[in-house]
Amino acid sequence: MSEEAITLKHLTVAYQSVPVLWDVSLGFKKGKMTAIIGPNGAGKSTLIKAMLQLIKPLTGEVAFSLNDHQMAPYKEVKQQVAYVPQNSSVDWDFPTTVLDVVTMGRYGRLGWFKRAKKADKEIAAQQLAKVGMQTFADRQISQLSGGQRQRVFLARALAQEADIYLLDEPLAGVDMKTERIIMNLLHELVAEGKTVIVVHHDLQTVEEYFDEVVFINRSLMAAGSVSSAFTDKNIEETYRTDQNVGERSAQP
Template sequence: MEFNKTDYAVQIEDLTVAYDAKPVLWDIDLDIPQGKLMAIIGPNGAGKTTLLKAMLGLLVPVTGTVHFFQETDNSLRKLKNKVAYVPQSGSVDWDFPATVLDIVLMGCYGRLGFIKRPGKKDREDALQCLYKVGMEGYASRQISQLSGGQQQRVFLARALMQTADIYFMDEPFKGVDIQTEKAIVLLLKELKESGKTVVVVHHDLQTVPEYFDWVTLINIKVIASGPVEEVFHEQNLKKAYRSTGNLLKNAV
């Protein structure tokens, strides 16, 4: 499938990331078209979260570049209104003294700055974002009082509040119940249908064909990337997971 350069949301060239001189990602070349719902899959330690953080500028690579929408200046300052990030739930301090509404309103700080306070319209928008994730009745609840699935929904609402063009999500289904998972999938597909690009670190091979239309398989290097129906097959999975077992059993 051919794309023009202007069709790409993210372009990565020669990206290498290392921890203590040990490469975690090696010579990554990856183009992510706009308007796709993409899964990043691979075994534990393959560099999935590292790739996400490197794209976001949260990690400094040894070599390589990341470009969004063909921009030459990819500073977080310039991209703050274009990129939203939902981290792994385990990396968040859930004891932080804030209400659900406070957390969602943080999504508009990129637009307002940290000095200007959110106004009435911002609060109405935040409540609407909570409604979209089924959490409108929890606005005044302390974030620490919520279940894991509820907390994940709140962070999705915060990402929606940013009205970004690209959404990065690190295992948004981890630790949530099936009802929450289905609600998140529906939301992600709605974002994709509205022209947004959604990049998700994912671990469940069985749901890839149902949830996503684009997939990238990595294991330190990019094994394959493209439409699910073209690259999500046993041969590529064996390369990524270095296994001879039937990884696609019951998956497709």
């Protein structure tokens, strides 16, 4: 049985006293690629943010696995956890270059008030090359397309050299070439024993891309391996309040 990288117990989150997530207890398996899926407004992004302490839950606990197999809160393991936010949540007008953005992935190891060393910039450049963006290193991020921005933020996460990667809709609005680059890199991380958790919107590619799947619609609807849990019944029960259920696809 696979060890859990992250464990959630009775997690409830509300915005202005209105519950968005209700009593979610769940374990994310270490070394697996997991999709979080559900209809629009289901609380998928909220789940990720609560795990990262970007949103304070009303109740519940979130624990991450350390290298010695002990579980600890996020604040004790945050250097080991990388996060790629949604494109729409980033201020793309901030005046900085592509290489500077990727180098920010090293700050967790350096400390925010220390300068990046030559070795850190070399690591950042290597990650840019992995996502095919090395020729854009000196360009302002405001000049990039949506797909290019997503690649840059993935490179920043890779530069962090984390053990757990949380990505919120990394494939939304990208072209097929970018989608393939992103998914190939994520599969490489899993092959190295890393844990990858992705908020995902396209039900058509779940079986191709992922090992595990989590169905969310305000509460936990179902979870398990894709081979056992990704069933028509679980899809219908999760999306039955969503108008697009018949299309077998959903938005974040």
